Amino acid sequence: MRARWVVCAVLGLSALSAAHAQPRPDAVPAPALQRPVTFAAQAAPPAGVLVLPLGKAADLAARGAVLDEAARAAVARALTAEDFKYGARKTVSLRGVGPWDRILIVGLGETPDAADYQMAGAVAGRTLATEKTPLTLAAKGLPAAAVTELATGLGIGEYRSDIFQDGRRKAAAPAPATILADAPAEIETAFRTRGRALVDAMAWTRDVSNHPANVVYPESFVASARAQFAGLRGVTFEALDVPAMERLKMGAILGVGRGSARPPRMLIVRYRGAGAPAGGPIVLAGKGITFDSGGISLKDPPNMGAMRMDMSGAASVVGAVLALARAQAPVDVVAIAALAENMPDGAAIRPGDVLTAMNGKTIEIVSTDAEGRLVLADALAYAGAQLQPAAVVDLATLTGAVRTALGDDYAGLFSRHEALAAQLTAAADAVDEPVWRLPLHESYAKDTSSTYADIKNSGGTESGAGAGAGAHFIGEFIGREVPWAHLDIAGVAYGPAGDWKPDGSAGYGVRLLERFVRDWRPIPPAEKK
Ligand code: BES
Ligand code: ZN
Ligand code: MN
DSSP: OHHHHHHHHHHTOOHHHHHOOOOOGGGSOOOOOOOOEEEESSOOSOOSEEEEEESSTTHHHHHGGGSOHHHHHHHHHHHHHHTOOOOTTOEEEEESOTTOSEEEEEEOOSSOOHHHHHHHHHHHHHHTTTOOSOEEEEOTTSOHHHHHHHHHHHHHHTOOOOTTSTTTTTSOOOOOEEEEOSSHHHHHHHIIIIIHHHHHHHHHHHHHHHSOTTTOOHHHHHHHHHHHHTTOTTEEEEEEOHHHHHHTTOHHHHHHHTTSSSOOEEEEEEEEOTTOOSSOOEEEEEEEEEEEOOTTSOOOSTTGGGGGGTTHHHHHHHHHHHHHHHTTOSOEEEEEEEEEEEOOOTTSOOTTOEEEOTTSOEEEOSOTTOOHHHHHHHHHHHHHHHSOOSEEEEEEOOOHHHHHHHTTTOEEEEESOHHHHHHHHHHHHHHTOOEEEOOOOTTHHHHTOOSSSSEESOOSSOOSOHHHHHHHHHHTTSOTTSOEEEEEOTTTSEESOOSSSOSEEOOTTHHHHHHHHHTOOOOOGGGOO
16 A cells, blocks of 8 residues: 555555546436326327226226226226236236227225325336336326325336446436326426425435445445535535544544545535424434445355445435425425445454544444444434434434344334324324334443443344344434434345335335425424433
C-alpha cells in the first residue's frame, strides 16, 4: 500500500482511485422502464391482454362489460370448469378468447380491502411482466380508491430482479396499460401523485438492495439516493463523510467501517412538506451494511453472498421518504441511512476492542459480526442530539434469531411505547407488511453488560433472546423519553420468488413506513416513557 502511495504521488494521480480501481458511483444502473399507464372510461378496440379482477362470480357482469357475450360466456364457463374460488392472489389464464391474446382473471377475495386490491394488481403485474402486447385492466364498477390500488399494485408487481441480464435495462418500455374505470380523471390524479411515487420508490429500494456490494457501497448508495431526490421540493440532503463523522465523534460507525476500503457514510435526508404537523420530524433510521462479511468474526461461507442485502433497512427508510417527497405529502420525516461495509482487514476492529459512540457511551466489541447495532447506535444518538424527533423507528436486518422466531412472514417489532407500537401495527396491517410484537424485557440488559465498558455488543454465548438483546442494545442510544421502535427485518427483507415478487428484495417497509408517516398522530406526553 505504502509503495503504491509513493508511485501515485510521483505520477500525480489520486491515491484513492489508483489504489482501488473500483466502479464509480454512477455504476448503479438506472431503474427499468415501466409500462406507461393511462386511465379511460371507454375501451379501445379489444386486443392484447385483458386483466379481470374478480371477487365473486357476479363481478363478471360489471367487470366483463368489455367482453362480448360469447367471450363472457366462455370466461364464465372456464371459471366454473376450473372450480375457481375467487381467492386473493389466485389466477386463471386463458389464451385466445375472442379478440384477446390472453385473459388473466385475478382473485380479490370476498371482501377486499385496499391492500387486497394492491396485491391483486401486483400479482397481475408480476404474471404479465414479460408480456409484450398492450394490456387492458377492467376496473369498471370499482370504487376510485380500489382502482388506484390496482394500478399501484400493477407497477409494484412489474419489478424484475434480473438487473445484470443483457439488454434488460436497455430494452424499450413495455407496451402500455389502459385501466378502464368509472372516474378515470380522479383516479389518474391519485395515481400520478401517490401511487406512482410508491411504485418508483419501491423499485429504487429493491434495485439498491439487490445490487451486489461491488456496485452498492456507502458512497454509491449516497450518489444513487442523491439522484433520486434531486429537485424535489422540501428536501434537504446531507451525507456525512469520515471527517464529518469524526468531528461528531461517531466512533461506532467509524469502527465498523474501518476494515473496508470503502469509507462509511451517514446519510440524512429530510423531507418537510407544506402543511406538515409541528412537533418535530419522524426519524426513520436504517441499518446500511452494504456487505456483512462478519468482519474479524468472519461468517461461514455458505450464503455469505446474501449479506449484500444487509443494507435493506437503509434502502427502505430512504425509499419511504422518497415516496413521501415525490408525492409532496404533508409530513415531516427524516431518513438516516447508517452506511458501512463490514470487512476483515489489518485496520478492522477486533473482538475485545472498545469503541465510543457519539453519545459518549463506550462499547466493548464481543463480536464484530454484531455490527448493525453499532452503526445504528450512532444514527440514533445523532437523531436524539440533532433532530428533536417526534418519534424514532429503526429498520434493520439485525439478527438471524428473529428469523428463527418468526420465519419469513413477520418482521419483529420491539417498542416500549404502546401508542407507537399500535400505530406501526395498524400501518403494517393496512399494507399487508405484517409485524409481530416481541418483548423488550429489562433482563436483556444482562446480555449486554460489560466488565470494561458501558455496554457490550453481544451476549457472547448467545444463550438468550438474540433478537431482543439486539433491540435492547439499540434502545440504549436514544433517550427513554423519545418514542422509539425497532423493526428487525432479517426474515422479511428478501427471499425467493413469490406470487407478487421475484427472487430478491421485497422492499419491505417502504409501504409500511409511508402509511405510518401519513397516518401519524402525535403521542401525548403522558403516554411517553
Ligand atoms: N446481518 C446479520 C443478520 C442476518 C442474518 C440478516 C441472516 C439476514 C439473514 C447481522 O449483522 C448478524 O451477523 N447478526 C448476528 C448477531 C450475533 C453476532 C449477536 C447473528 O444473527 O448471528
Ligand atoms: Zn449485519
Ligand atoms: Mn453481522
